[in-house]
Amino acid sequence: MGIVTLVSDWGTSDYYAAAVKGMIYKFYPEARIVDISHQIPPFDSAEAAYVLKNAYPSFPDGTVHIIGINTEESLKESHIVAYYDKQYFIGTDDGIFSLIFGGDPDSIYELDIPLESSSHTFSSRDRFAKAAAHIATGGKPEELGPKKSELIKKILFNPPINEDSLKGMVIHIDNYHNLITNINRSEFKKFISGSKFEISFRSQKYKASEIHDSYGDVRPGEIVALFTSNDLLEIAINRGKAASLLGIHKKDPILITRKVD
Amino acid sequence: MGIVTLVSDWGTSDYYAAAVKGMIYKFYPEARIVDISHQIPPFDSAEAAYVLKNAYPSFPDGTVHIIGINTEESLKESHIVAYYDKQYFIGTDDGIFSLIFGGDPDSIYELDIPLESSSHTFSSRDRFAKAAAHIATGGKPEELGPKKSELIKKILFNPPINEDSLKGMVIHIDNYHNLITNINRSEFKKFISGSKFEISFRSQKYKASEIHDSYGDVRPGEIVALFTSNDLLEIAINRGKAASLLGIHKKDPILITRKVD
Amino acid sequence: MGIVTLVSDWGTSDYYAAAVKGMIYKFYPEARIVDISHQIPPFDSAEAAYVLKNAYPSFPDGTVHIIGINTEESLKESHIVAYYDKQYFIGTDDGIFSLIFGGDPDSIYELDIPLESSSHTFSSRDRFAKAAAHIATGGKPEELGPKKSELIKKILFNPPINEDSLKGMVIHIDNYHNLITNINRSEFKKFISGSKFEISFRSQKYKASEIHDSYGDVRPGEIVALFTSNDLLEIAINRGKAASLLGIHKKDPILITRKVD
Numbered sequence: 001m002g003i004v005t006l007v008s009d010w011g012t013s014d015y016y017a018a019a020v021k022g023m024i025y026k027f028y029p030e031a032r033i034v035d036i037s038h039q040i041p042p043f044d045s046a047e048a049a050y051v052l053k054n055a056y057p058s059f060p061d062g063t064v065h066i067i068g069i070n071t072e073e074s075l076k077e078s079h080i081v082a083y084y085d086k087q088y089f090i091g092t093d094d095g096i097f098s099l100i101f102g103g104d105p106d107s108i109y110e111l112d113i114p115l116e117s118s119s120h121t122f123s124s125r126d127r128f129a130k131a132a133a134h135i136a137t138g139g140k141p142e143e144l145g146p147k148k149s150e151l152i153k154k155i156l157f158n159p160p161i162n163e164d165s166l167k168g169m170v171i172h173i174d175n176y177h178n179l180i181t182n183i184n185r186s187e188f189k190k191f192i193s194g195s196k197f198e199i200s201f202r203s204q205k206y207k208a209s210e211i212h213d214s215y216g217d218v219r220p221g222e223i224v225a226l227f228t229s230n231d232l233l234e235i236a237i238n239r240g241k242a243a244s245l246l247g248i249h250k251k252d253p254i255l256i257t258r259k260v261d
Numbered sequence: 262m263g264i265v266t267l268v269s270d271w272g273t274s275d276y277y278a279a280a281v282k283g284m285i286y287k288f289y290p291e292a293r294i295v296d297i298s299h300q301i302p303p304f305d306s307a308e309a310a311y312v313l314k315n316a317y318p319s320f321p322d323g324t325v326h327i328i329g330i331n332t333e334e335s336l337k338e339s340h341i342v343a344y345y346d347k348q349y350f351i352g353t354d355d356g357i358f359s360l361i362f363g364g365d366p367d368s369i370y371e372l373d374i375p376l377e378s379s380s381h382t383f384s385s386r387d388r389f390a391k392a393a394a395h396i397a398t399g400g401k402p403e404e405l406g407p408k409k410s411e412l413i414k415k416i417l418f419n420p421p422i423n424e425d426s427l428k429g430m431v432i433h434i435d436n437y438h439n440l441i442t443n444i445n446r447s448e449f450k451k452f453i454s455g456s457k458f459e460i461s462f463r464s465q466k467y468k469a470s471e472i473h474d475s476y477g478d479v480r481p482g483e484i485v486a487l488f489t490s491n492d493l494l495e496i497a498i499n500r501g502k503a504a505s506l507l508g509i510h511k512k513d514p515i516l517i518t519r520k521v522d
Numbered sequence: 523m524g525i526v527t528l529v530s531d532w533g534t535s536d537y538y539a540a541a542v543k544g545m546i547y548k549f550y551p552e553a554r555i556v557d558i559s560h561q562i563p564p565f566d567s568a569e570a571a572y573v574l575k576n577a578y579p580s581f582p583d584g585t586v587h588i589i590g591i592n593t594e595e596s597l598k599e600s601h602i603v604a605y606y607d608k609q610y611f612i613g614t615d616d617g618i619f620s621l622i623f624g625g626d627p628d629s630i631y632e633l634d635i636p637l638e639s640s641s642h643t644f645s646s647r648d649r650f651a652k653a654a655a656h657i658a659t660g661g662k663p664e665e666l667g668p669k670k671s672e673l674i675k676k677i678l679f680n681p682p683i684n685e686d687s688l689k690g691m692v693i694h695i696d697n698y699h700n701l702i703t704n705i706n707r708s709e710f711k712k713f714i715s716g717s718k719f720e721i722s723f724r725s726q727k728y729k730a731s732e733i734h735d736s737y738g739d740v741r742p743g744e745i746v747a748l749f750t751s752n753d754l755l756e757i758a759i760n761r762g763k764a765a766s767l768l769g770i771h772k773k774d775p776i777l778i779t780r781k782v783d
Contacts, residue, residue: 003547005540011436012273012534013300015316018266019490021295022319025264029321033295034543034555039535042437043500055537058544058647060551072477120475122490125319175533176564214642216594229644239565272697273534274561276577279527282556283580286525290582294556303698304761333738381736383751386580 002028002136003059007036007052008068008124009043019125020068027133036065045070045154049099050172054230056087056100064132067091068124079111079123080148081131081141088135090128095154105151112145159183166191166256168233173250177241181254183233188256196259199225201235202248204255208235215239263289263397264320268297268313269329269385270304280386281329288394297326306331306415310360311433315491317348317361325393328352329385340372340384341409342392342402349396351389356415366412373406420444427452427517429494434511438502442515444494449517457520460486462496467507469496470520476500524550524658525581529558529574530590530646531565541647542590549655558587567592567676571621572694576752578609578622586654589613590646601633601645602670603653603663610657612650617676627673634667681705688713688778690755695772699763703776705755710778718781721747723757728768730757731781737761 004024010016017038024031036055040048048069056065070092073079077094084105089097097105115126131144159168159182168183179201199208208225218224220239223246228234235254236242243249265285271277278299285292297316301309309330317326331353334340338355345366350358358366376387392405420429420443429444440462460469469486479485481500484507489495496515497503504510526546532538539560546553558577562570570591578587592614595601599616606627611619619627637648653666681690681704690705701723721730730747740746742761745768750756757776758764765771 003544003551005544009436011300012296013298013312014435015297015312016436018295018297018312018316019319022264022266022316022321022324025293025295025324026319026321029264029293032547032551034540034547035534036537036540037535039533042502051535051537051540055540055544058541058548060544060548063544072475074477121487125490174536175531175538214594216596226643229647241564270697272561273557274559274573275696276558276573277697279556279558279573279577280580283525283577283582283585286554286556287580287582290525290554303763333736335738382748386751 002030003032003034003063004028004132004136005034005036005055005059005063005065006038006068006124007040007048007055007065008038009040009048010038010068012038016068016122016124019122020066020129023125023129024133027130028137031133031136040069043070045094045096046099047172049096052089053100057085059087061086062088062136064088064090064136066124066128066132067096068128069096070094071123071128072120073123077152078148079127081109081111081135081144082151083107083141088132088141090131090135092123093152095152097151098153099156101151107141108148108151109141110145110148157182159187161187161191164257168254168256170248170250170252170254171232173243176236177243177245178234178236179242179246179248179254180228181233181235183254183256185227185231185233188227188233191256192258198257198259199233199235199254200257201252201254202246206246209259263291264293264295264324265289265393265397266295266297266316266320266324266326267299267329267385268301268309268316268326269299270301270309271299271329273299277329277383277385280383281327281390284386284390285394288391289398292394292397301330304331306355306357307360308433310357313350314361318346320348322347323349323397325349325351325397327385327389327393328357329389331355331357332384332389333381334384338413339409340388342370342372342396342405343412344368344402349393349402351392353384354413356413358412359414360417368402369409369412370402371406371409418443420448422448422452425518429515429517431509431511431513431515432493434504437497438504438506439495439497440503440509440515441489442494442496444515444517446488446492446494449488449494452517453519459518459520460494460496460515461518462513462515463507463509465516524552525554525556525585526550526654526658527556527558527577527581527585527587528560528590528646529562529570529577529587530560531562531570532560532590534560538590538644538646541644542588542651545647545651546655549652550659553655553658562591565592567616567618568621569694571618574611575622579607581609583608584610584658586610586612586658588646588650588654589618590650591618592616593645593650594642595645599674600670601649603631603633603657603666604673605629605663610654610663612653614645615674617674619673620675621678623673629663630670630673631663632667632670679704681709683709683713686779690776690778692770692772692774692776693754695765698758699765699767700756700758701764701768701770701776702750703755703757705776705778707749707753707755710749710755713778714780720779720781721755721757721776722779723774723776724768724770726777
């Protein structure tokens with residue numbers, strides 16, 4: 001009980017993350033605070049959404065997540081708390097929530113808490129920390145502000161499937177330079193439906209025609225395609241750096257084709 | 262209760278921060294340990310002071326802060342614990358305390374704790390951790406060593422004000438490349454006292470003549486001047502990187518002039 | 523009580539560390555989780571061993587350490603928990619345990635816990651977190667799987683000593699660019715046994731002939747040799763960056779010779 005996580009683009013050289021943590025402890029001395037990451041590239045909501053989307057399911061029910069990116073409120077983009085999949089998410093509704101959730105949240109409330117300081121530039125410290133402490137200590141989200149009916153929707157690019165091919169793209173490059181795509185296991189299976197297949201990337205310069213269970217199924221230095229722990233198709237090089245060695249970047253296309261024998 | 266924070270130049274690739282945390286837990290298993298930052302540039306006391314000065318006010322009364330930078334003791338520079346603004350600060354008195362505090366601390370004690378190891382190179386682990394645990398568990402600072410009457414003073418460069426201008430400088434560049442200056446809100450207000458004004462920087466190549474409330478008050482890519490959550494004048498580019506785009510560095514001057522209509 | 527630490531090559535930009543922490547909290551909500559480091563260079567078991575070897579002795583008895591590097595299981599390299607020096611170590615037995623421990627562990631058990639997901643690529647989240655929570659909450663390691671009699675052994679390069687010289691090497695470069703060698707205090711003392719000596723490095727371009735107690739014993743910018751808090755010979759430049767200034771890299775040789783008067 002009482003876990004509060006933080007994901008942000010604040011970096012770790014500044015006082016920003018510490019100030020938010022201090023404020024959470026002020027309102028809730030028994031909090032367990034977890035840094036998801038503060039290394040999200042500045043203003044990159046999609047990257048923050050990717051990281052939180054894949055981290056939150058490991059957390060216990062009732063966990064409260066503070067999303068400290070693009071937090072400036074506007075008439076269109078309000079500060080909210082959303083309850084989804086038995087966890088709470090606090091942030092600015094610029095569409096990021098729709099990228100994290102697989103469907104509609106159970107409830108959404110706008111945050112009506114007065115800011116603690118005269119400045120508008122640090123909502124995570126001056127508003128979100130208080131809201132998170134409120135909820136993590138058992139307070140009700142409806143006490144934080146008026147109900148809201150809908151989230152702003154951002155659409156993730158879904159891989160288009162036609163008769164002959166499934167066209168995905170690289171949506172994330174991890175610390176090992178592994179390439180994570182937006183093609184999930186079930187879509188992939190449905191598309192190939194038992195046929196032989198070819199995964200090609202970098203304008204067909206590189207290919208893979210097998211899905212492995214683990215990196216070690218191929219020799220060090222060889223390309224391996226597998227499904228990650230979050231069920232997305234990943235292209236890696238066993239003990240190597242696929243992104244830099246193959247010259248592939250975020251948003252580069254990955255093409256799946258069925259092979260006729 | 263029982264929060265201990267760490268600020269240091271140890272980085273996060275080594276065992277240094279972990280060893281200090283382990284030692285705190287050894288003496289005080291229920292501690293709540295918070296990393297303020299371990300990314301202070303090596304030996305940069307002023308930067309550590311800036312970060313801690315802006316982080317500590319968010320923490321609850323009684324929090325203990327370990328300052329793990331330039332920790333080598335000498336005859337002139339002793340290990341101390343200072344009580345200021347209802348919080349405790351442990352470190353080496355090389356002047357850094359005077360940069361963090363806005364005035365004199367309520368009390369100062371030298372640390373008389375024997376070092377845990379034969380080495381003199383890791384005081385944070387071998388002395389500060391024990392002192393922090395002592396205080397965080399309710400022990401009295403006077404039990405740690407003899408009373409000291411005064412801190413070593415380092416003077417922060419205060420912006421000189423003359424009849425026509427207020428001359429400040431950039432004291433910090435944050436993760437977004439925003440420029441934080443040493444001009445605070447009240448000095449600024451007093452100087453301009455209702456007149457129109459011009460903020461110029463980079464030898465007057467760039468100017469601003471308005472103070473905004475939030476980054477979003479200007480269009481993306483435009484320069485915005487505002488007061489930060491710590492009440493210092495900040496120059497930023499909305500959704501852009503001011504420091505690198507404008508070619509401005511730490512210690513560069515910022516000039517405020519009053520405009521005659 | 524109930525401390526679980528993490529050392530890994532996951533970096534801090536991704537969801538990996540957070541997912542493991544969330545999973546530990548799921549099984550053990552009262553856990554105290556400490557990041558040792560997530561900045562180990564990818565796949566570098568020796569570096570992970572160095573960091574953990576020097577961090578773990580500061581932790582209380584009963585601490586559980588998760589080693590999240592090279593975690594892919596194979597027939598030869600199994601997932602284990604080892605009990606050594608009153609602490610628990612969970613990881614993949616590819617030899618890393620032998621680099622951390624100074625001798626044989628008191629007990630070793632293979633982890634027989636079914637993986638939580640169908641993927642084989644995230645054992646730290648899907649197996650180690652559960653094992654760590656089991657032990658940190660007082661569960662017995664023998665309940666986790668069958669006893670194992672021996673670890674895979676990797677041998678650290680020990681500095682060869684002959685009549686005239688002791689040949690060591692740089693095994694680690696820290697955040698200050700200090701050079702940490704594999705020559706420990708007792709070997710050094712035994713070899714020089716009261717004689718004068720010379721420590722030379724970079725093909726004898728640089729020399730030191732004294733061991734100091736602290737960096738400040740020499741003037742800023744000067745080379746200083748001392749024994750670190752982990753009792754290894756270190757070459758540093760007071761307030762400077764030895765590795766980059768002297769052009770010395772990891773694995774470069776350090777030669778100790780006795781001087782005849």
